[in-house]
Amino acid sequence: MRDRIVRYASETEFRVWLFALVAAIVAYGLFELTGEVLEGETRAFDESILLMLRDTSDVGMPVGPAWLTKVMTDITALGGVTVLSLITLMVVTYLLLRRSFRTAAFVTGSILGGWALSSALKLGIARPRPEVVQHLVEVTDLSFPSGHAMLSAITYLTLGALLSRLDEGRVRRYFFPLVAVFLTLIIGLSRIYLGVHYPTDVLGGWAAGTVWACASWFVSRWFLGR
Template identity: 50%
Template sequence: MTAGRRLTDWAKRNVELRTLVVLALVVGGLWAFGELADEVLEGETRSLDETILLALRTPGDLADPIGPGWVEVMGRDLTALGGALVLSLFTAAVAGFFVIRRSWGMVAFLIASVGGGILLSHGAKLLFDRPRPDLVPHGVEVITSSFPSGHSMMAAVTYLTLGALVARVMPGRVLKAYILTLAVVMSAMVGVSRVYLGVHWPTDVLAGWLAGAAWAMACFLVARLLARRGAVEPEAAPEESGGLRGGAS
């Protein structure tokens, strides 16, 4: 038997299809982020970025985003969902959920996952150091560099990671899908608001989404590995009934 055949047989016995799919998405997300970063550094995305940013402004008045005034107010409210304080509160709330379940391993893993992703976001911004858009006035105050969008990446890291960790211990596919959909929608709204308010190029936001989603999926895979070793709470089976129960510590 060839080495390739032995490797294939081992994978069939030990690796689940879902794990392979998620791993492929992680690799694909990181590859897409790298390709996008390369295009941004070479200036290839400038025209597209400017076109989208200008399309969200009232013709003849670049200081005025399209739509009535309440839309701009709503944009500021949505962008706050990606701020450090709000993300910390959501993280604390979900950590409390696992404390109630006495799943201490999940509490530690959750904090490490979200905290690590946020540190990665700050590191990426320092590495690329892309200037903020100067094409239109900013709708909110900003003090850091532009690529990747910190709000978009931190929102994706936090909401998608929290959503994935909570969904894996919830019974029923519908409930899992609802939690993950809510996490995706919240992450998307934060990113769109950053472009609407003129504080990020669209490619900044796309990069933040790609990196944040890849991080969240990687954390999901690590959680599955730790669950097999009894370090964190195991994933709930779809047919399990609801209710609080203690997890592995």
């Protein structure tokens, strides 16, 4: 019994330091990327990627078959406020039915706080949307960081990490985090394909969302315990 406790403590400590290292590296990368964006150093790279995804004779036409645009439009909706709000509401309701009141409160506060941070970053950096290619979906707000990339990272990664705590099976506990990472990646890529975000907008959104999700994981260990 004592050996099991010691082994669990060692594994927990390793995971804590690993998350700390990942969060520190990503946070530093976000800081550097934001500086480059503000100085306009990434513009040539960003525009070249967007143009690469369009027909050389008509930048209003995306590369690939017609159905791919429909698929990307459907995927990008998974990172919209409406879908994310519904998913969060359903998860919080499930937690309340389980009488996991502290977890429900933590999930709600963590996600809402992350969304507020996303809005603050957009207003503070105030980067205009790409104009080099035609937008394939309607957008109205600012560009950096990508709200879809950041909000999906915050929501899906936070929910994935917390829901994995509900299952004791080693293999099954990785299911929710892996699904969260997959959804976050394809949503961000869809924003680039649709021409509504520069690649660095999406990278910034992924980085900021990952840092917030890692911070939420740390706080959850203190607030929720094992």
